[in-house]
Amino acid sequence: MGIHALITVHFKRVIKKPMPISYPKNPKTVGEHLRKKRMELKLLQSDLAKILGVSTDCVTYWENNKSKPQIQHYPAIQLFLGYSLVKVNEKKFEGRLKAYRWRKGLSHKRLGEMLGVDASTVGSWEKGESFPSAGNLKELELLFKK
Structure with missing residues (x-):
């Protein structure tokens, strides 16, 4: 009589939920950059509004390209995004x-x-x-x- 070993293999299948259709893959506007980063971090517009110190309506308008942020909001926006949207030659x-x-x-x-x-x-x-x-x-x- 031989000893039979039962080998059990466990594997976990991870399926990532696709981003919503509104996810901007190649953002061009400030609003699209904000929406992309917000969605990647799984934040609500109200969460982003608190981070940036603005109203939820501001974030909504920016993301829908109905308005652009005023310049005084750019330091917080750049901090949130982790990069600057203004490209200039700083050697000049x-x-x-x-x-x-x-x-x-x-x-x-x-x-x-x-x-x-x-x-x-x-x-x-x-x-x-x-x-x-x-x-x-x-x-x-x-x-x-x-």
């Missing part, structure tokens, strides 16, 4: 200026107030149409280092 002064403004969530007007210049002047610097005075440049370089 104009790019450093624009990147700084977006990272800090500053409008042309607000940065202009900080520097004692008009909002259109800041816009002109960003476009490379003009260059800051020596004094303004020194102030900006100090801001960039912070």
